[in-house]
Amino acid sequence: MSGHQCTENPPKLDPNSGSGHVEKLGGLDSYVSGSTHSKLAVVLVSHVFESSVTGEKLADKVAEAGFYAVVPDFFHGDPYNPANEDRPLPIWIKDHPQDKGFEDSKPVVDALKNEGITTVGAAGFCWGAKVAVELAKQELVKAVVLLHPSRVTVDDIKGVKVPISVLGAEYDQVTPPELVKQFQHVLATKPEVKSFVKIFPRVRHGWTVRYDPNDPSEVKAAEEAHKDMLVWLTNHVK
Numbered sequence: 005m006s007g008h009q010c011t012e013n014p015p016k017l018d019p020n021s022g023s024g025h026v027e028k029l030g031g032l033d034s035y036v037s038g039s040t041h042s043k044l045a046v047v048l049v050s051h052v053f054e055s056s057v058t059g060e061k062l063a064d065k066v067a068e069a070g071f072y073a074v075v076p077d078f079f080h081g082d083p084y085n086p087a088n089e090d091r092p093l094p095i096w097i098k099d100h101p102q103d104k105g106f107e108d109s110k111p112v113v114d115a116l117k118n119e120g121i122t123t124v125g126a127a128g129f130c131w132g133a134k135v136a137v138e139l140a141k142q143e144l145v146k147a148v149v150l151l152h153p154s155r156v157t158v159d160d161i162k163g164v165k166v167p168i169s170v171l172g173a174e175y176d177q178v179t180p181p182e183l184v185k186q187f188q189h190v191l192a193t194k195p196e197v198k199s200f201v202k203i204f205p206r207v208r209h210g211w212t213v214r215y216d217p218n219d220p221s222e223v224k225a226a227e228e229a230h231k232d233m234l235v236w237l238t239n240h241v242k
Contacts, residue, residue, distance in 0.1 A: 023037060023064050024036050024037030024038070024060065024063060024064065024067070024073070029074060029076060029112055029115045029116070030076070030108070030109075030110075030111030030112035030113070030114060030115040030116075031108075031111055032076040032077055032078065032080075032108060032111075032112060033076075033077045033081075034074050034075060034076040034077065034112065035059055035060050035063055035074070035075040036063075036072065036073065036074050036075075037060070037063045037064045037066070037067035037072075037073045038063075038066070038067030038068075038070075038071055038072040038073050039067075039072060040072050040119050040120055040121060042070055042071060042072050043120065043121055043122045043123065044070065044071050044072065044121070044122070044123050044124075044125075044241055044242065045071060045072040045073070045074060045116045045121040045123070045124045045125070045241075046066050046071045046072070046073050046074070046124070046125045046126065046127060046237055046241065047074050047075075047076065047109065047112060047113065047116075047124065047125070047126045047127075047139075047145070048062060048063055048066065048073060048074065048075045048126075048127050048128075048129075048132070049076075049078065049105065049109065049126060049127070049128040049129065049131075049132025049133070049135045049136055050075060050078070050129055050131070050132050050213075051129045051130035051131055051132060051210065051213055051214070052079075052083065052084040052093070052096070052097075052100075052130065052131045053083055053084060053214075059075035060075065062075075062213065062230065063075050065230060065234070066127075066234065066237070069234045069237070069238060070238070071125075071237065071241070072116070072121060074112065074116065076108070076109070076112050078100070078105045078108055078109070078132075078135070079100050082099070082100070084096045084097075084100075097131075100131075102131060102134035102135055102138075102155060103138075105131070105132070105134070105135040106134070106135045106138040106139070109126075109135055109138075109139060109144075110144065113139070113144050113145065123146050123241050123242060124144075124145045124146065124241070125145050125146055125147045125148065125149075125237050125240065125241035126139050126140075126145045126147075126148045126149075127148065127149040127150075127151065127233055127237070128148065128149070128150055128151065128153065129151045129152065129210075129212060129213050130151075130152055130153065130154045130178070130209070130210060130213075131154055131155075133150040133151065133152070133153030133154060133156050134153065134154065134155050134156055134160075136148045136149070136150055137150060137153070137156050137160045137161070137164065137168075138160075140164045140165065140166045140168055141160065141163040141164055141165060142165075143165045143166055145166060145241075146166055146167070146240060146241050146242075147166050147167040147168070147169075147236065147237060147240035147241050148164075148166065148167075148168050148169070149168075149169045149170075149171065149232075149233045149236050149237065150168065150169070150170045150171065151171045151212045151213075151229060151233065152171070152172060152173050152176060152178070152179065152209045152210055152211065152212065153170065153172075153178075153179050154178050154179065156179065156187075158183075158186050158187065158190055161186075161187045161190045161191060162190055162194075164191075164194075164197055165197065166197070166240075167197065167198040167199065167236070167239075167240040168191070168197065168198075168199050168200075169199065169200040169201070169202075169232065169233070169236040170184060170187050170188070170199075170200075170201045170202075171201075171202050171204065171212070171229050171232060171233070172184035172201075172202070172203045172204070173203070173204055173207045173208055173209050173210075173211055174203060174204060174205045174206060174207060175206075175207065175208045175209070176208065176209040177209065178209050179209070181203050184201060184203055185201075185203075187201060188201040198240065200232075200236060202232060204225060204228070204229060206221075206225070207222075207225045211225055211226055211229070212226050212229040212230065212233075213226075
């Protein structure tokens with residue numbers, strides 16, 4: 005379940021760094037980057053913090069790889085604010101349950117297909133990984149990547165029907181390495197589902213999006229995960 009690591013180290017990236025724009029997609033305000041002419045889209049399902057900070061920068065990176073990248077605002081303008089002591093994470097998440105995020109993701113995928121996108125993949129970070137795994141269980145996307153997932157269970161992994169990559173952290177109280185290894189074991193029994201599981205050493209939960217851009221070691225670890233994510237999506241969202 006979500007723990008304090010989910011709320012540590014809010015993003016420090018430049019919120020004005022995106023080169024895309026915001027539009028309505030499936031009823032949600034969504035940052036989009038890239039061209040629909042690629043016919044391939046990736047939905048990025050964010051962590052609990054405001055998605056516009058790291059989401060734009062990462063979406064642009066995904067778009068540079070040839071995808072139409074989409075970051076929907078699943079929190080409807082109400083991201084988690086750690087400075088609000090009257091609304092701690094357990095209270096906030098009651099207003100933004102992951103199952104609601106999954107339901108909200110369906111019209112987004114439908115809208116992409118209505119715009120001419122032929123293939124959709126998804127990447128979920130922390131809170132968003134649960135949404136991504138539900139999309140994978142119902143085969144609403146072609147492939148998914150889960151990055152430092154939150155509240156994803158072994159049963160979820162058993163139900164996955166599309167290629168899946170799980171990127172975990174060595175120091176993660178939310179989804180510890182032992183649980184990631186259980187995911188790997190389950191996937192090993194499902195040869196019909198292509199999979200890739202990796203535990204990154206010396207990093208903590210959230211390292212792919214909540215890193216210090218001035219710390220070379222943190223940047224290197226995040227960029228390695230981003231590369232793994234893009235390789236997986238490129239190989240399976242086509």
